[in-house]
Amino acid sequence: MHCGHEQRDVYRVPMRYLAWAYAVAKGLTGTDRHARDQLLRAAQSIPLHIAEGNGKGANADRRRFFEIARGSALDCAAIQDGLAACTAMTVADHAQGKAMSTRIVSMLTKLEQRSLDVREDPIAYGDFDYDNDNDSDKDSG
Numbered sequence: 001m002h003c004g005h006e007q008r009d010v011y012r013v014p015m016r017y018l019a020w021a022y023a024v025a026k027g028l029t030g031t032d033r034h035a036r037d038q039l040l041r042a043a044q045s046i047p048l049h050i051a052e053g054n055g056k057g058a059n060a061d062r063r064r065f066f067e068i069a070r071g072s073a074l075d076c077a078a079i080q081d082g083l084a085a086c087t088a089m090t091v092a093d094h095a096q097g098k099a100m101s102t103r104i105v106s107m108l109t110k111l112e113q114r115s116l117d118v119r120e121d122p123i124a125y126g127d128f129d130y131d132n133d134n135d136s137d138k139d140s141g
Contacts, residue, residue, distance in 0.1 A: 010107045011054075014046040014073070017100040021076070024093050032088045039079045045072035046104060063112055070108035077101040 021043035028036035046069045053065025080097045083089035089097075 010104075010111060011047055011050050013100060013107065014043075014050060014069070014104050017076070017097070017104060018043045018047060020097060020100060024089065024097065028083070028088060032083070032086075035079055035083055035088065039076060039083075042072045042075040042079060045069065046076070050108075066108055066111050070105055070112065073101050073104040073108065077105070 021039050025036045025040055028039075049065045049069035049072065053062045053069065056062045056065060077098065080089065080094055080101065084091070084094040
């Protein structure tokens with residue numbers, strides 16, 4: 001059985017990024033271990049929050065989880081920058097990670113901006129009193 005989020009690039013790319021982060025983390029030892037731990041935590045957070053947000057019914061809840069995932073992706077980019085600045089990460093690894101994290105941030109930004117309303121056409125259910133004041137919303141005049 002597959003969940004809906006597993007079929008989307010917005011989830012698959014962060015999973016590839018997570019695999020990349022684990023591969024890079026193997027080379028980080030000693031004084032780099034704190035940055036390694038931060039990178040792995042932030043990289044894990046991205047797909048976890050995407051999956052959790054995808055399961056939320058309320059649009060505000062979904063958007064909040066996607067925003068958290070986007071923040072984690074930005075954290076990853078900053079951690080990479082720090083590792084590169086301290087020459088703890090190769091230029092090639094930095095470029096590869098930066099390309100993926102930039103794509104992730106871009107996808108999540110677009111997802112947040114898109115209308116997350118998933119509503120059925122009210123016509124299928126007949127008249128409905130949208131303001132919930134127990135009176136008919138039909139014009140009487």
